[in-house]
Amino acid sequence: MPVPPFGCTFSGAPNLEHVLAVANEEGFVRLYDTEAQTTSKLIFKEWQAHSNAVFDLAWVPGEHRIVTASGDQTAKVWDVRAGELLGICKGHQCSLKSVAFSRFEKAVFCTGGRDGNIMVWDTRCNKKDGFYRQVNQISGAHNVVDKQTPSKLKKKRQNLRGLAPLVDFQQSVTVVLLQDEHTLISAGAVDGVIKVWDLRKNYAAYRQDPVPFKSFCYPGTSTRKLGYSSLVLDSTGANLFANCTDDSIYMFNMTNLRTTPVAVFSGHQNSTFYIKSSTSPDDQFLVSGSSDCNAYIWK
Template sequence: MLRERNSSNSYSVFRDLSFRELNRCRVRTRPWLPGVVVENDVIALEHDGDEAIPFALSFCEINGYHHLLAASDEEGYLSLFDTRKVSPSFTSLNRTASRACEWVAHKNAIFDVCWLKGFMCVLTASGDQTIKAWNTETKKCVGTMKGHSGSVKSVSSHPSNPDCFASGSRDGSFALWDLREESSSSVTDRETSISPLAQVKNAHSASKMKRKRGKVASTSITSVLYLKDGVSIASGGAGDSVVKLWDTRNLKSPLTQGCPAPDRSDTKVRTLHGISCLSQDLSGTLLAASCMDDSIYLYDVLNLEKGPRGICSSCDFKIDSFFIKSRISPDAAHILSGSSDGNVYMWQTQSSESAPLKFSGHASEVNAVDWCPSGFGKFATSSDDGTVRVWELREGSSRQRPSPAAASRKRVTAFPFSESSNILGNHTTSDSTPANQRSPTVFSTPPASSSKKRRPDSSPSSVLNPPSSKRTIRDYFLAAHTKA
């Protein structure tokens, strides 16, 4: 795998957390979007003229490459977009803009995508029951993970170790993986693959209560999330609205869990609603759970068992399928979500009871959303209408672009595979560079390191067997506070 470690980032998440949680300092947040102008770029997601429904979006988290957006769809394609390539007019057609390249990553739908930390490598979770790691420079698969017996619905990378990640599947299990593990060959399909380091089956067992028509609640794991301490994993399932927190050093039982109504008598009824998505902010303090009762519950990671500290909902906001996702902004000030009514909703996390902002433009259910890591007000959404939109919230000015609802779809063509190698040239323009001064080169990847297989300094299972310690996520906050 072509990699380059990013060791220049000295930011301490836990120091930030300690001030927020232990000292109870009020974090400065941006105003509630006064006088903003909404701009967006509309891209029709299609392959050889046939429309495809996107399922997942993910912005690259590597500094200098935050403009790269990965999108997956029901046809098994993985597409990369350069979100700086915004046309000056919605009606113009620029066939070299926006989409950088695409390729068939799976022969089945891809339900989730995730960038590995620090590398230009994307994970894809598919309905073919596998997970694949892709080098975005060469568009080559550098690892195939097999171990689930159902569609893989969710994948989440380790917050600091680029070789480790977690996955959740429709088979009711979540698994931990390490790309440094040796691949093995299958007798049946003769394909080499990596097996999971650990797997927890029946992580969210079906409730004894039955749904309508006598159907038992699903055991599917719909979302997994590696927390910022690097040893804890949050999971959510389709059968109930319980969020479980697991310690990867001891996976026999969950460390703690939370649900929407922990102290109410109607808990059994409320917990029947499944979870479609889990997300966290950059510092790891806040955890959001999108629930099938048309609500998003906000939890304090350190007090999960006490129930949600806030609830985001609206009379028009609907979550009618498990494809609808939500994301907390990097600064934890806002939460963004798709909706079955075809709109995008945004709430303030500090006043979730307030009415949300509603963004119109999509013609059908909005499923995936994601925030750009750099800069406030830039995010992407995808919809069953076959489009991906990149939105930007800017301060009011005399020059305003057409409203999102009136925007026409911009059809773009991906570069042929034979030409795609010419796209990945050197390009260091930052996201803040004016559009009229940007180079026409689409994007590049960081300089590649040696392709020889690295010899790990420790056992590949080190994420599961760290030095003897019984510290929990709360201890990381305390340690950071002491150092501060």
């Protein structure tokens, strides 16, 4: 049986721009030479990165290194040329769903997980017990407010003091993105809110209800619990395209104070969290996958 690919991304390193890295459900990473003349030369490297699914992967900006985010609750840093494991990032309590770098920083990346946490990692920091540890953490980044009676809530709060929020799939972080060195954008599975975080703030002190620097509330009309499966910035970093599970892609402007979308793209279907989109290098086109097995392109 064919194994579904979960993540695919082109290298940004000089002379490697034609190399496509693809990660799949069985934990394998394959490097494709998209300029190969014959299909036999298409795959030029393959290795098992994890014994569990790899849900996302990201190239270290301009380098021959990759970070993989897996269902085994870790992220791993790889040297692609040597096929060597450089380090393991340990801290999440559930599957990692997303990993991203800032274009400006090679050592710092972020991950988002099904445990509702966002973690920031810095490969320059010394490892502890052989593992990288997060340098910043946003716990319960997309928690849905629990409508409980105050007394129940108080009891629950006391039990949770000093502990991370309870793991609950309902509050999964589905996508993380770094706009620049200290601005992180995230989305979740059910709260319908896109949040912007200032990483100069130490969120580790906020175990329950971290407050984002800016929020984009759900702009549509659906009454179902909704989330986002993909977040993409154009090349200027000014426009954000967000794939929502209400079958729309919302375009938000990141440079002004307006939090309503400047455009909405529709026509495709988005019924899973595996639907992703991408912009063309000249910012003229937006392409998205779709649950009806087609790709859709908008001008």
